[in-house]
Amino acid sequence: MMQAPPSRQAAVIAVVDDDESVRTALESLLRASGYRVRSYSSALGLLACGGFEQAHCLVSDVQMPGMDGLQLHERLAAMGLRIPVIFITAYPEAVPRTAAGVPAAVAWLPKPFEAGRLLACIEAALRQRH
Numbered sequence: 001m002m003q004a005p006p007s008r009q010a011a012v013i014a015v016v017d018d019d020e021s022v023r024t025a026l027e028s029l030l031r032a033s034g035y036r037v038r039s040y041s042s043a044l045g046l047l048a049c050g051g052f053e054q055a056h057c058l059v060s061d062v063q064m065p066g067m068d069g070l071q072l073h074e075r076l077a078a079m080g081l082r083i084p085v086i087f088i089t090a091y092p093e094a095v096p097r098t099a100a101g102v103p104a105a106v107a108w109l110p111k112p113f114e115a116g117r118l119l120a121c122i123e124a125a126l127r128q129r130h
Helices: 020-032 043-049 069-078 092-099 115-129
Strands: 012-016 036-040 057-061 085-089 105-110
Touching (some): 012 020, 020 036, 036 043, 057 069, 069 085, 085 115
Parallel strands (some): 012 036, 057 085
16 A cells, blocks of 8 residues: 655755755755755765765755765665665756666756746656656
8 A cells, every 4th residue: 555645844845055055055945845954065065964864855966066956866776775766967968878777866957947847847756756
């Protein structure tokens, strides 16, 4: 029997972006929309802090120093975590060739993107996970 997706108040969204202004804007949007948010300035920061296992969805930048968003996704999968991922990128021209190798990605959003589009993708990710 499938579980219902978590309510917005119960859903934890992890945000990983090395750009502080983007990260802050995403945090504000998601909190204002009723989600619980955990944000990280890097993929390695997320892995070091722990607690990410409780995330219902991951919103991750693709290009980051140290470990990029795709490598983070691979690391989480290798750990047995199947967290739906929404990738955001300032380099949309690279998406078609990159997206083919990441079947678990819910969406690829080019920066800048509309808030409503991100929220719709998160709702789809939450439905997908449960």
